[in-house]
Amino acid sequence: MQLAQTGQALGASYRFGERVGSGAVGEVWTVTASDDRILAAKVLRPEHADDASLVERFVRERSVLLGLQDSSIVTVRDMVVEGARLAIVMDYVAGGSLRDVVREAGTLRPADALGVTAEVLDALAFAHTRGVTHRDIKPDNVLLARPWTGWTPGDVRVSDFGISDVVGERVRQTTGLIGTPQYMPPELISQGRSGPPGDVYSTGVLLYELLAGRTPFAGPGTDFSVAYRHVSAHPPRIPVDDGLWDVLAGLLSKDPAERPTAAEAAATLRRLALRLAASAPLAPGEAPADFDDVDRPATVVRGAFTDAELAALASSPPADDSTEVPRLGEAGNATIVRSLPRRDVRPVAGTRLEPADALPFWRTRKALLLAGTAVLLLVGMVVGFVVLSPAERPAASAGAGAPLSAQTQDTALPTGLTISRAAAYEPSSGRIRLTLTYAAQKAPLSGEFLEVVPGMAEGEACPAVSWEGAPAKRNQASITGLDVVCGWTLSDLQVPAGGSVQVTASVSAQPADQQALDAWLRGGSEATSAATQDPAVPGTAYPVQRLTGVEVRTPARVVTPSPLKITLIPVWAGGPDELNPLYVSPASGKPSQMFTAVAGGEDGVRFSDGCGGALAVDSSGLTVTALQITPECTVRATVGNFTELQSPGFGITSREDANG
Incomplete structure (x- = not known):
């Protein structure tokens, strides 16, 4: 059909x-x-x-x-x-x-x-x-x-x-x-x-x-x-x-x-x-007639x-x-x-096929039963037609006495972080259960995260919030540099590469209807994004949410044979921050918390030769040495979720040329 x-x-x-x-x-x-x-x-x-x-x-x-x-x-x-x-x-x-x-x-x-x-x-x-x-x-x-x-x-x-x-x-x-x-x-x-x-x-x-x-x-x-x-x-x-x-x-x-x-x-x-990479495809083969059975196949x-x-x-x-x-x-x-039918329901002997001259579907007993069921369902909820024209889409709503739920998901950030939010309102408690899911892509992410939990209506006071799954405290603008209303700092989060963690909050707020809950959840997401991507904010707080890129810097000229100094510069919404580098190679001392937060430490950074053998990279991938004289060379880098990074061009000269 x-x-x-x-x-x-x-x-x-x-x-x-x-x-x-x-x-x-x-x-x-x-x-x-x-x-x-x-x-x-x-x-x-x-x-x-x-x-x-x-x-x-x-x-x-x-x-x-x-x-x-x-x-x-x-x-x-x-x-x-x-x-x-x-x-x-x-x-x-x-x-x-x-x-x-x-x-x-x-x-x-x-x-x-x-x-x-x-x-x-x-x-x-x-x-x-x-x-x-x-x-x-x-x-x-x-x-x-x-x-x-x-x-x-x-x-x-x-x-x-x-x-x-x-x-x-x-x-x-x-x-x-x-x-x-x-x-x-x-x-x-x-x-x-x-x-x-x-x-x-x-x-x-x-x-x-x-x-x-x-x-x-x-x-x-x-x-x-x-x-x-x-x-x-x-x-x-x-x-x-x-x-x-x-x-x-x-x-x-x-x-x-x-x-x-x-x-x-x-x-x-x-x-x-x-x-x-050089292997050729197999010749197509016939399916075998017999198969090698396992010792103990599972029961169906x-x-x-x-x-x-x-x-x-x-x-x-x-x-x-x-x-x-x-x-x-x-x-x-x-x-x-x-x-198949449930075991506690008497099975139907067979499926009856409608004859060619059967009544139209809308006049059949099945249609009438479905119509009655629909009427009963509409008493408890408004489903409506889901159509695609914003001008004609009926607003989804529910009374304050009905349970409500909403979900949002942010676009993945450059660091590989994706934040999903789910809100469930239960009228009997008068509170919203907010579930935050932090997911990472190629690199583990950690440290402090910002989350804005706004009042239910514009101008309303920040609601009382109790958190589970991470230590939480009010965002302190004097420390973080982010002056945001109703902001919370969630600490000690560890998001594994390719995995996720959840943090939940019980929020003292009562949405009037579905539209209010949707707007509240969306408002928190938008306020969090606006605060973490504000180009006017200096400092290194909340790097997992705020870092937009990484620049690879080297000296303009290097003498061979000698280690190449490579500096990884963080780029925020307001531009590069040369005063607070992410990492310097050859490294000394313990990696910074900011570097560990976005790359998982030194395991998350690797350098490679970008000029056809003029550079040597040690087995750790962290130390680069200039070997051959060349007028133009680059070094490539991977830093956490930031891949295919490359430095500006630099020259490699001999010690005699440098002294001359």
Whole structure:
């Protein structure tokens, strides 16, 4: 059944163009926005839209999905609820998918496969720090910014985070599975659950496929046979470098606890890609007929399958099409959404198909029941239509007696810090629970952080706040140099690279409605950003939030052979601060707190030769020596999240030339 038609309106600001894809969850269409931008819309199938709890979750997830902003993720622009139609509107990525690449190329060069997969893992690492799991990683959901001619850094865009997260909640409520058999992590089959380690496993399957031209457990049998091999069989060895196979085996470990995190895996793959830059692609191979079984395969979870299906599976492990085992979907590489009734509800004998001359949907008993349910729901809450035109969007509101929640996420700062804020108001307590999530990218971040907790209304006194998770005190302008109203200093925070920490606060404030809570949370975020990015503020306080860049300085002329003095100058919103350098090499004494806060100490800085062998860098990467005479040389540096730094040019002369 087609869910839309070319030229048909979607909400108030979009019009359908062409259908560009279809799957078990919905259809993908191009849509033209009111400003003539071409975007994409994934329209969910009606079976996912006729459940009031799903619609409510869909609306609640909106702010989370809209906040998932990363260069490796397809940006979700809006979400539409229009009658029985639910749609997620996102950027249109025109370069095709990795599925197209695999279909045309067969196998990729190891360096290309590793580079692409590392960017997929970057996207997953970003999402995982924000509590979002994809749950359906496969080549179809990895898009490319431009048509494939070989891997180009920055081209990867992972799509469909929102679909699996929204629909997956409903699947969990009814017991069942969502995913793709050839890419399902074993714990999804054996335990009915999947989290961030499951995403890493599916990415391992994707990497295997890019290298071998097939997934590890593809072969004879049904789609369930393929899925069950993830639990019961070892992945067949392919003829790749031993180091690469070890990494693949780690990604495909049956035990989620033994897999690396997405961030760890991405870093490992990039190191491997450099070593395997000259390796040629493998010849595509056939799937094996038999698989090497593990010693003790996990038991398939009850609840994901019926008792009859489990009995058939236990008596005859899936091997071929003649075995009576469950069927999951159309094919092993197609997403399936399998929902089964709750155990305490009498199962329906079968699905009744409507005859061709059946009554219109709006006159059926099901439609009337749904309409009645909608009326009851509207008594307790206002859901409304989520449309895209600001002029026509109904203001979301709730009475002061109803629980309220709101979320915001700031853009990542140059240091790699991202701050997410969530506010939950419970009328019975008369307080707001504010949760701050601090996430880091490539370098660990630490020290003091500023957070503004404003009054509920403009001009209102600062509210009383009690903090958990970090020592907190009022910001002292005389010490920090930031004169900000309702500012707090959170101390001793340690945010690991690729990870996050949370701090919570109980705030004595009572929003009148949803709009007031949204404005309050947004106001705190904006006030914090304004204070930390004020160019008029001097000093080195709150470096993780205030540092905007790093300059690499050297003398204009160096005598060989001698150590090169390198000074790292912090750059604030007001400009470079030469009086308070971050680091000086060769170093003496203990690194400054500011340097440790933004780079994790000396482990976070590395220098390299920028002039073709004229400089020598010691094994620590911290001391550079001028070796060869050259009129023009530079030194490169990485400092925490600041990469690809380079000094201005300088000359290297001999001691005789210098004396002459």
